[in-house]
Structures are given as C-alpha cells and as structure tokens.
Amino acid sequence: MAASPLSQPSPRPSSTSGWIGALERTARIDAQPERIFPRVIDELAARHGAAPALIGTDETLSHRELAARQNRYARWALDLGLAKGETVALLMTNRPDFLAIWLGITRVGVRVALLNTNLRDRSLAHCIDVAAPRILIADRELAEAVASAEPHLVKRLDIVWQGMGADGASLSEAAAGYSEAPLQDGEGPAVGVRDEALLIFTSGTTGLPKAARVSHHRIMMWTHWFAGLIDAGADDRMYNCLPLYHSVGGVVAPGSVLLGGGAVVIRQKFSASAFWRDVTESGATMFQYIGELCRYLTVAPPDPFERRHALRLCTGNGMRPDVWERFRDRFAIPRILEFYAATEGTVSLYNVEGKLGAVGRVPSFMARRSPALIVRHDVETGLPLRDAAGRCVPAEPDESGELLGRLSSKAEHSFEGYTSAEETSRKVVRDVLQPGDAWMRTGDLMRRDVQGFFYFVDRIGDTFRWKGENVATNEVAEAIGNCPGVIEASVYGVAVSGAEGRAGMAALVIGPDFELEALHAVLAERLPAYARPLFLRIVPTFAHTETFKQKKGALAAEGFDPSRIRDVLYVCLDDRYRRLDPSLFKEICEGKLRL
Structure with a gap:
C-alpha cells in the first residue's frame, strides 16, 4: 500500500472532531478509579485477540499475548514479595517485552523506574539511587552499563536479568509458569488511578536527570487523549523508534494505538538511511516523531521509498517551521499533528488544525478547562515578572513569556512532582493572579497570537540579552536553518569582556555549498542586528541527548577563545x-574593537 504524492497540502481536518474524540475517550477515567491501563490491556485482549499489538525486530506480540505476558509478570512480582509502593528499576532496550514488564509490575501497585539505556x-548510578529500587531488572545486553554504575551506587542492588546468559536464568523463564489469565479481585493489592505507576527521568540537559512521578491517572x-486526537483504529500501525523509557515513546505512542486495536512497530533506534524502507515495508500508517528526526530526514539524500509509504499522520513535538513544509511536501505527508507537553507538566497543547509552526490552540469550548497562562518573563532574574502588587503580568498577544500551568485538586491539573521535594518546590510559583493560587512553571517561553495559537519560543536559560534586547536562540536557529549549506545549528550566548549581557554565537555543521556571505545575507534579511550571531564556530558534529536535544553547555562554556578551540572561528566585523x-581575539578582549 503506497501513498499518492501530494501536489498540495491536504485540507485541514475539523479541529472540533479531534477535540471531541479526545474528550469522549477521557470522560470515564475519573468515574472508574480502579480501571488502570493494565486492566485496559486485558479488555483489549478479549476484544482483539490474535491481532498484532507490538511488532519488534525479534518478536511480535498479539493483544492476547501482551495481556498474557503482563499477567505472568504481575504474578511473578507478587510471588517475589514486592509490595505496593515499592520500586523496581527497569534497564532495557526497545522491544515488546519492555512494555509487558512495566505493565505487569505496575498492575500490582509496584512503581517502575524507566532507566535511560x-x-x-x-x-x-545517580538515577538508580534516586529511584531507590528494591530490585533492578536489566537486559543482559546492558551488563556493561550496569557494571559501570555498580561501584558508584549508594546501596548494593539485587539484579534480575532478562535474556539468556551463562547460567541460563532469565526473568521470562522465572515468570513462565504463572497463569496468564487476568488478575482477579483480591489477587494482589487494590490499585487505582491516583496511585503511582512510573518514574520517568528528565533528559538532564542542564544537570543530572530528575525523576518525575507518573500516576496511573x-x-x-x-x-x-491521544487515541481520540489521532482517531486510532484496528488498521493503524504506529512506527515508533523513540526511546521506550520516555513518556512519548514508551507510553503515548504505543498506548494510543493499542486502544484502537492497532499495532506499534517498535524499533531500537532511528536510522535516517533505513527509515523510509522500514516504514513502507512495515505498513506503518502513523509515525511518532521528535522534530530533529524530521530535520535529519529532510537533509538526507533522496530515498526510493520516501513517497511510497502508507503514512496518514505524523505526530510529535519540536517540528520547527523551517522544517515543517519541507518535510510535509518532500515526503507527501497528509497530516502533521504537533503538540506540546512534558512528562511532569500540567498543561498540554495540541495543533489539531495543522497550523504551520504552532504547537497548539485552546478552542473556545475548552477555555475554562485549560490551565495554560503566559506571563511576562524577567530575563535578568529568570523568574516571572511581578507588578507593583506582587502579581504576575499576563503577556499580551504575540508577546513572549513563560508558560504556566494552573494547579488544582483535579487529577489532571495536579503536579505530581519529582522524587526530590526540593526540585518539586522549585517548579511551583504562587500568588500569580490572586493570593494563594499555585501554578507550575514549564520553563518554556511561548507566545500566543490573536487567533489563540501558541508558538514555542525558547527554553528559559537559552534566551540571552544583548544590546538591551532579549534574543531567543530557537528563533535564531530557525533563521540560520534557511541558509543553504547549513546542516545543523546550535545558538547560545557568550560573555564578552567589557560588554553587558551576552553576545550571540552559533556553532554550525555545514555542507560543501555553505558560504559565509550567503549566511550573512540571510541573517540580515530575517533578524534584527542585535539577534544576529556575532561569533560563528564550524564544528564537525554535535553532542545530543537521547531525545535529540543539543548539549549546548560545553559549547557556551568554551566561548570564542581560539587558543582553547581547535574549530574554525569567525567574528562579524564591518x-x-x-x-x-x-x-x-586579544583586541576584542581589550575593548579595542567595537562590537
């Protein structure tokens, strides 16, 4: 089955139908507090039976087999004596068994910490210590990683290995003898939607990762919610090459499709060279993306399979405007559903209409339910700006500010926080609009246009101030991305001796057709003078987190000193x-040159 090439963008789907689908899907959650997702997996098994559910490289599990495996793992956990509220850490590569393990263990009230492989x-060791697990379930393929962490652990770990080893013992063998039937009432502790299910770690781009608490709710x-937005059905297959230890790759992508009776194509990692052939041959109808994956594909050489796929929808976050149209048009993508969310966040946004570059909109009939608020941001303090009365100041339309999420007693608006009480308290800001109210800080700068569409601007901390103006690194990177020959750009601020604020600097990965004059012309056309990078650094590649976020810290710390940096450097003068x-460099540091 192959998609027809698109000569023009498809009409926008009805936004109302997407919202209604999401609302209908979530309506019963609070009314059935004992109905957690592992119970839903049992329901799906009875409904869809032998239909494929999880399609891995080495094995495929049907809906019935997934339920059977999770139930065996649940009974294994009970027999091992694991108690409700205890924690098990899971270190495993992408494969169907990953999902079966955490589904089964959380079914009996045990929390599972998903570790970054x-x-x-x-x-x-830090992540394991933070989780404080009673046992670690580890993939034998990752024995070297476990061994490297063990000397640094605060407490010795009991390890249960999954996969064949010299002794032949494995978790799957230990659980094989247990019943695969759904657990009966009274078999194990009562577990409800308000109980904790997972610990999911942040990427740690600005320090060590934090463990976010994730409830069954x-x-x-x-x-x-996502099942309703994407209208998942039994014929759908979601292509998922994102890490299963993160919320999008490990919960949203698989769970939303399984609910419709469809299947998830699970791959170990993303490969630009193999992507389109694999998507086509797997019969995928949907693809869960992170924006950087789409950018990689748009700069990759032509692929004979790139327009032969059956994709009807690509959904994800971080799709930059300069990539959006190129990705959609080159690969004949009928629909892109961009969204904004965070594992620990209380506010999420969805671009159901497909508005270019937007992360979402709150429709009028959802306005009272939405917790989203943008307030003015003080770059100097890094905090929301307060007025004379001590209240935060809501941003005007098209004005950048920090996105906050209102907190309340409702489960969907409660901040479940981190394992660290100190880290949790840092994310909460009070007395925002009135005395005693509480909101969660997202750490993201957003703007909202007059039509109500939200646009991501930058992460707080990435924005810097130069010549008395605030500069958003994300917007500068988008402008640079429009220059021929630029493969990837990372923008950050650097201190300049004798100057206030931080000057813009861009590290670039370039191709053979890159020209400095062309870059300067593009930046002069698209950016005000204060936002144009004063310094350039040509690098062979970038370090990224596992979710493809650039690691800027080391680049910013090295600054623009040619005695410390072997890469070619440029400065904009005259x-x-x-x-x-x-x-x-010496003349700049001595203040002899005007920047």
Whole structure:
C-alpha cells in the first residue's frame, strides 16, 4: 500500500472532531478509579485477540499475548514479595517485552523506574539511587552499563536479568509458569488511578536527570487523549523508534494505538538511511516523531521509498517551521499533528488544525478547562515578572513569556512532582493572579497570537540579552536553518569582556555549498542586528541527548577563545564575517574593537 504524492497540502481536518474524540475517550477515567491501563490491556485482549499489538525486530506480540505476558509478570512480582509502593528499576532496550514488564509490575501497585539505556557510570548510578529500587531488572545486553554504575551506587542492588546468559536464568523463564489469565479481585493489592505507576527521568540537559512521578491517572489521560486526537483504529500501525523509557515513546505512542486495536512497530533506534524502507515495508500508517528526526530526514539524500509509504499522520513535538513544509511536501505527508507537553507538566497543547509552526490552540469550548497562562518573563532574574502588587503580568498577544500551568485538586491539573521535594518546590510559583493560587512553571517561553495559537519560543536559560534586547536562540536557529549549506545549528550566548549581557554565537555543521556571505545575507534579511550571531564556530558534529536535544553547555562554556578551540572561528566585523585568530581575539578582549 503506497501513498499518492501530494501536489498540495491536504485540507485541514475539523479541529472540533479531534477535540471531541479526545474528550469522549477521557470522560470515564475519573468515574472508574480502579480501571488502570493494565486492566485496559486485558479488555483489549478479549476484544482483539490474535491481532498484532507490538511488532519488534525479534518478536511480535498479539493483544492476547501482551495481556498474557503482563499477567505472568504481575504474578511473578507478587510471588517475589514486592509490595505496593515499592520500586523496581527497569534497564532495557526497545522491544515488546519492555512494555509487558512495566505493565505487569505496575498492575500490582509496584512503581517502575524507566532507566535511560545510554547512561553509564555515575550518571546511571545517580538515577538508580534516586529511584531507590528494591530490585533492578536489566537486559543482559546492558551488563556493561550496569557494571559501570555498580561501584558508584549508594546501596548494593539485587539484579534480575532478562535474556539468556551463562547460567541460563532469565526473568521470562522465572515468570513462565504463572497463569496468564487476568488478575482477579483480591489477587494482589487494590490499585487505582491516583496511585503511582512510573518514574520517568528528565533528559538532564542542564544537570543530572530528575525523576518525575507518573500516576496511573496520567497514563490513562495520555493514552486515551491521544487515541481520540489521532482517531486510532484496528488498521493503524504506529512506527515508533523513540526511546521506550520516555513518556512519548514508551507510553503515548504505543498506548494510543493499542486502544484502537492497532499495532506499534517498535524499533531500537532511528536510522535516517533505513527509515523510509522500514516504514513502507512495515505498513506503518502513523509515525511518532521528535522534530530533529524530521530535520535529519529532510537533509538526507533522496530515498526510493520516501513517497511510497502508507503514512496518514505524523505526530510529535519540536517540528520547527523551517522544517515543517519541507518535510510535509518532500515526503507527501497528509497530516502533521504537533503538540506540546512534558512528562511532569500540567498543561498540554495540541495543533489539531495543522497550523504551520504552532504547537497548539485552546478552542473556545475548552477555555475554562485549560490551565495554560503566559506571563511576562524577567530575563535578568529568570523568574516571572511581578507588578507593583506582587502579581504576575499576563503577556499580551504575540508577546513572549513563560508558560504556566494552573494547579488544582483535579487529577489532571495536579503536579505530581519529582522524587526530590526540593526540585518539586522549585517548579511551583504562587500568588500569580490572586493570593494563594499555585501554578507550575514549564520553563518554556511561548507566545500566543490573536487567533489563540501558541508558538514555542525558547527554553528559559537559552534566551540571552544583548544590546538591551532579549534574543531567543530557537528563533535564531530557525533563521540560520534557511541558509543553504547549513546542516545543523546550535545558538547560545557568550560573555564578552567589557560588554553587558551576552553576545550571540552559533556553532554550525555545514555542507560543501555553505558560504559565509550567503549566511550573512540571510541573517540580515530575517533578524534584527542585535539577534544576529556575532561569533560563528564550524564544528564537525554535535553532542545530543537521547531525545535529540543539543548539549549546548560545553559549547557556551568554551566561548570564542581560539587558543582553547581547535574549530574554525569567525567574528562579524564591518558587516561581514572574518576569521577569528588570537590577535583579533586579544583586541576584542581589550575593548579595542567595537562590537
């Protein structure tokens, strides 16, 4: 089955139908507090039986087999003596068994901490210590990672291995003898939607990862809400190459499709060269993206399979405007559903209409239900700006400010926080609009246009101030992305001796057709003078987190000193970029050159 090439963008679908579908799917969650997602998996097994549910590289599980496996793991956990409220850590690569394990263990009230398979040594030990698990379930393929962390652990771990080893023992063998039938009432503790299910770690782009608490209610809301938005059906297959230890790849993408009776195509990782062939041959109808994956595909060489797929929808977050149209038109994508959310967040936004570059909109009939508020941001303090009465100041239309999420006693508007009480308290701001109210800080700068569409501007901390003006690194990176020959750009602020604020600097990965003059012309056309990067650094590649976020910290710390940096550097002087050498650097530091 192949998609027909698109000569023009498809008409926008009805936004009302998407919202109504999401509302209908989530309507019963609070009314059935004992109906957690593992119970839903049992319901799906009875309904869809032998239809495929999880399609991995090495095995495929039907809906019935997924339910059977989760129930065996649940009974194994009970027999092991794991008690409600205790924690099990899970370190496993992308595969169907990953989902079956956490579904089964959380079914009996045990919390599962999903560990990042890319971490090693002290970073991995930190995450394990934060979770404080009673046992660690680890993939034998990751034995080296476990060994690297063990010397740094506060407490020795009991490890249960999954996969064949020298002794032949594995979790799957230990659980094989248990019943695969749904658990009966009274078999194990009572578990409801308000109980904790998972610990999911942040990416740790600005420090060590934090463990966000995720309740069964949050899992039910994520999965059912997205199932309604994407209108998942039994014929759908979601292509998922995102890490299963994160909320989107491990909960939203698989859960939303399983609810409709469809299947999830699980891959170990993203491969730009193999992507379109795999999507086509797997019969995928949907793709869960992170914006950087789409950008990688748009700069990849032509692929004979890139317009032969059956995709009807791509959904995800972080699709930059400069990538959106190229991705849609080159690969004949009928519909893009961009959204904004965070694992620990209380506010989420959905671009159901497909508005170019927007992360979402709150329709009028949802306005009272929405917790979203944008307030003015003080770049100097990094906090919301307060007026004379001590209240935060709502941003005007098209004015950038920090997005806040209102907190209340309703489960969907409660901040479940982190394992660290200190980290949790840092995210809460009070007396925002009236005395005693409480809101969660997202740490993201947004703007809202007169039509009500929200646009991501930047992360707080990435924005810097130069020449008395605030500069959003994300917007500068988008402008640079329109320059021929730029493969990837990272923008950040650097301190300049004798100057207030931070000057803009861009690290670039470039192709053979890159020209400095062309870059300068593009920036002069698209950006005000204060926002144009004063310094350039040509790098061979970037370091990224596992969710493809750029690691800017080391680049910003190195600044623009040619004695510390082996990469080629440039500075903008006299309206053109010139090679930055030690003598020119010295003149800048001594204040002899006007920047």
